[in-house]
Amino acid sequence: MNETAIEIESVALRFGKKEILRDLSLSVPRGQTFAFLGRNGAGKTTTIRMLMGLLRPERGRIRVLGIDPQTNPLEVRRRAGYLAEDQRMFGWMKIEELLRFLEPFYPGWDKALAARFLDRFELSPKTRVQHLSKGQSVRLGLLLALAHRPELVILDDPTLGLDPIARKELLRDIIDHLQGHGVTVFFSSHLLYEIEPVADAVAILDRGHIVRQAATEELREQVKRLILKAEDYARVAPLPGALDVRKSGAQIGVVVERANKTVKALAASGIQPEVMDLNLDEIFEAYVIGKSHESTNEEPALERVA
16 A cells, blocks of 8 residues: 555646746655645645646646546545535535435445534534535535545645634544544645644645645744844854844844754854744744845854854
């Protein structure tokens, strides 16, 4: 069995003259809960649609559960569950009718599991889809993505439209359920503070390109904010691996990628910075909108940290 659930190698795509994805590469091991992060318009939904065979890249290679979604999209959809950002369903159908309609398309469809999710999501089988609220529609979409016991679940911003309690229930209960069954979960989200406790690893997408992929704990361990006196910073600036530099009074705050190495190098120069931990939201911000170097109104540095 292929040990990788998702492989994307050097994928590129343009819509007209606009570059959407450029040299996009990432790998997701089986059994991992993987968060795909990026601002609106970064290319997250486009990438996910490619994984499901709904869009074709101009160049590059994609494999989902070892399958090429461009040549065999139906097999991907049989083995993977998918909740789209703009999920559309037959509004005139009752929920129970929709479930009966979809069941024959999935050899692994589990009626008992579907019934449990109906109860868990407080969805009445007799309700017509067009009468569901936004939150109810999202919960029904999740049910449809999970009822055939997929090996891989792909969720495009799954908490969009849910109230805070429902979001926490989804990310805690549903993902815990999937992790307990060894299911790979690949999901995009803009609510970083909520995904941080459940994501094993993350990829940060910016302007159609992956700027960092790492285990969540590795990111938190390596990426820190260092607080230096302005005069000390002027001696060593710019620091290697700097993602964001901000001045506050007589202090400079620098977010760096390899904090331990940088702190040791600063110590060798007689500088002891204050080291601050960052959450995933702050790390994401440093990668996508951080300024790597700002003028501090000091003389240019004569030496740099090695």
